[in-house]
Amino acid sequence: MTTTEQLRTRVADELDRARARSVALTDAVDDGDLVRQHSKLMSPLVWDLAHIGNQEELWLVRDVGGREPVRHDIDDLYDAFQHPRADRPALPLLSPTEARGYVREVRDKVLDVLDRSPLEGRRLEAGGFAFGMIVQHEQQHDETMLATHQLRRGAPVLHAPPPPPGRALPTAEVLIPAGPFTMGTSIDPWALDNERPAHDVHVDAFVIDAAPVTNAAYQAFVDGGGYDDPRWWSPEGWAYRVKADLTAPRFWLRDGDRWLRRRFGVVEPIPPDEPVVHVCFHEAAAYAAWAGKRLPTEPEWEKAARFDPATGRSRRFPWGDEDPGPEHANLGQRHLSPAPVGAYPAGASPAGVHQLVGDVWEWLDTGFHGYPGFEAFPYREYSEVFFGGDYRMLRGGSFGTDPVAARATFRNWDHPIRRQIFAGFRCARDVSIAERSQGAVTVATREDGD
Template identity: 70%
Template sequence: MTLSAPADHSDRERTRARIAEVLARARRRTRVLTDSVDEADLVAQHSPLMSPLVWDLAHIGNQEELWLVRDVGGRDAVRADIDELYDAFKHARVNRPALPLLNPAQARGYVGSVREKVLDVLDTADLDGGPLVHEGFAFGMIAQHEQQHDETMLATHQLRRGAPVLSAPPAPAAPVPVGGEVVIAAGDFLMGTTADPWALDNERPAHPVHVPGFAIDVAPVTNAQYAAFIADGGYDRPELWSERGWAHRCTAGLVAPQFWERDGDRWYRTAFGVRAPLRPQQPVVHVCWFEAEAYARWAGKRLPTEAEWEKAARFDPATGDSRRYPWGAGAPDEHTANLGQRHLEPAEVGAYPAGVSATGVHQLIGDVWEWCSSSFEAYPGFRAFPYREYSEVFFGGDYRILRGGSFGTDEVACRGTFRNWDHPIRRQIFAGFRLARDLREDER
């Protein structure tokens, strides 16, 4: 990890204030997700794919204790006896309900005690120190970790049965419809980052990548477009699916995106306990990589590579620079992206014209994670930091890249370089996709 020059006092205090704010924002969200349900829902396993909410809650506190209280702060352990219980690598999700977990009151008390100590550590931490604390990296890593688990808990809420407990205003409509595709010329661009102080190890280092010319859709695939695929027999035509994809479609009995239901000639979707007609111009969500691959073949296109996706999101043809976000350097807000659980659904395509990339592509940040064709691999020059289990142990496995974040992703865990990954069969995540294609000779 490359360190920048030491900051002056005012820079350090701004960093300290930012850390306090992102930690507080994450904790507010954690409370919403855990206080909105009763004790029975907190300890229940709503799907074998997910942990009980109370496990996620205490795990958030345990990671914060390990890294910020013990490692950065050098303080005595709060609860060393529970480290193994909340080690995600020691216990698969399906087995976690059988563990002697902290009950809801104990978990809440634990995370509260840990946070008090963390804020004391923050007051005196040397933010010009080694790589773990430089510019507040460890604090940023933990804020991102909590928000990632908040999004996981939001997915658990989507899977739970019962009366709705979460609410948010509807996602915005599009002022002007958008569609079609843009052509991005062949050439090099700088992928990844070395400069972003809170970027995680798999985003590093920045490195030049030559990307052949390609076309990419201006917007993600919508519900209406995906419904046309279903109507044309997309789930009944093995020629549209890879061999593995068709086997999974048959074994899992896939006939539509998860949470879709047909009633007469209309499609409905259930989201967080509320059943409503599909909004046709929203990006489709809750589809696995195999479904996205089959749709792409049906449409005569393909999924973008990870490098294509990032070039479309970050490359500025006028300057040759790679931006932090599609729209520039400024942090996301309600005008540029649908993030942070502000809404409990994707916005219609075209709803954020202020967030368009320099290449003319919409909604690359927020709304839905976007499946890419690429596997999850290390960048050239990768170094595991601060632990192998965040990224390195997943390289080379059966994972596909997801980019861009969703309506359930917080801005601290979302930027143009941020990389997510999952198995190609996963549908409980807030994932959709957009299409790309190779250029014809006359377009090059």
């Protein structure tokens, strides 16, 4: 099999895998749930399904394939920039039956286009980029639909085995020495525009948590009055905490003297050793201040995830360049929750930082901007129009992120008040003068309010 044929097979497999997930997420509920808006923050599931098909038609059927439109009359309905999510239920959307028929018809044409594409030549087709972009787009919407399922009320409809058990880590913190590293990529064929180009960044020495902050650690902040003390919050964060009446992570429920959580329709005790999830940036930053730390910056996070001091190069993933396997990370909706800390020793970075990919998106204290030499491709609306503003970066993916969109260079962003996404965090701190002089770092952590 030639390299082009191998690529064609891979693209077909990835398209099929993404569609199987979309179908599973939409077939899990009845038509009433598909057309209902479960939260004003989210689209009806049927909108996401047809939007997936519409983007596939625009880029692969019409652009790459040069074919006639399948449904040019619905382009406006499924343009995310023309209709805010809160307004989408009032649009004359395709019915569930029509949406399913539409995405099937588009996919049939796309597979024919794939058979005929040389997968080289112009930039959009070279390396199968356009196909990879659409696969990632569908998987990103699948994660969004998974978040909609979490917001949905009613009996559980999604099921998956529990994640593997955790294990004790050798240290609670890891020292990342000062020095340059290569951030971003110029060679990954399916990397999106905001991941490009590769460029050298100097990062001062810092200390980062070996694992994301757990439910138990975060509960100490909650029970210790962290939500009642403005000392730990930024002015913007405190104003939002008061306005939104935040008292704990979203989906946490007080039951007497204990906490429960609602997870995909199941109410259960909160696992103490799982990473905390469904917290906004402001909550993460407040916890970090309470713990005497801070949130990492984006360059710090990526250096901890990618830099290999033995070779001086940046890897695609913390464990190396090979694609994620089930032993490396909690990805792809294999499980319906984060895995306990220490569950994936094979996925650790060279420095010994664990679970940087999968489990929970990690809030970072960096705004969204293009890298030096950034070039919008293939359209400004994917990244460039979001640069600036109040966005904060999220890195690493969650248990709902597919491996195809879980590169250690992949960049996500959102407003700092968002809590419906599968987001958690880990802390960082500057290296103390004593640590600099001794060349060592303490592994003590603060687990309570003392």
